[in-house]
Amino acid sequence: MLIYYNTVGIGDVLLIPLKEGNRDTTDFRKYGDVVEIYDTESNQINGYNIFNSSKYIELTDGKHELTEELLKQINEIFEKNGAPNPLEVDLSPKFVVGYVKSKEKHKNADKLSVCQVDLGDETVQIVCGAANVDAGQHVVVAKVGAVMPSGMEIKEAKLRDVDSYGMICSKKELGLPTSPEEKGIYVLSGDVEAGQPFKFN
Known part of the structure; x- marks a missing residue:
């Protein structure tokens, strides 16, 4: 969080x-x-x-x-300050490295892909609209319950009748200072593995 x-x-x-x-x-x-x-x-x-x-x-x-x-x-x-309730939050990482195991075309939308993404302890299905997503990539995933820098909360969703559990993120969506102008997900390189927390700083 x-x-x-x-x-x-x-x-x-x-x-x-x-x-x-x-x-x-x-x-x-x-x-x-x-x-x-x-x-x-x-x-x-x-x-x-x-x-x-x-x-x-x-x-x-x-x-x-x-x-x-x-x-x-x-x-x-x-x-x-006399606030009546303590702040109680789930501190498990909500932004993690995911590994795209497979990518299939969405049955009801030409520009959407249905991806099976390994998050280390589980594999989830995520519907993604980025043109550059592909199997074999390490990506940044906002899990269900994550709050994006924009304030948007990630929830379980159904996109064109297909279930989606999380979001594969772009640099812009993550609010990173090096965000490129062109659209597309942030593909990670180097020594990363599925499930490890994504560090913003």
Whole structure:
């Protein structure tokens, strides 16, 4: 799971996105420097913003993988500010290296491919629209439950009547500074293997 700190663009605020929300039904509750963002219809918590975060925690600008240590520090901030609920998240990697075992043409869409992707501990089916995806590639996969840098949550989906469990990512979708203009998935090279976490920094 990724958290974000950008003093230049936003200010001294730590952003913790949890779920993709609907702007029309989004509101917030404030507990000191901690702002809880939630959905007014479901009461689902979509994320948190921690203002004046440099008072509590030292972070460089950019994306940060949420670790056990960072989670502990964030929950200490919550406690200091009287936030009623601790932050409880699944810290298993949501962005991992996948190995495309096979690629087949989608039965109902010319521009989509159906891929079987090895994630180390399981093989999942992912529908992909990138022209450059192919069997034998190592790629970056956002697993179900991952929250993209754009704020989009990856969910189980059915694309043109075919089940898809995750997303094979491009550099642009991952928010990488070296993103090329041309479209296409990020094909990894070098010493990588299926299942290992993808490191953003």
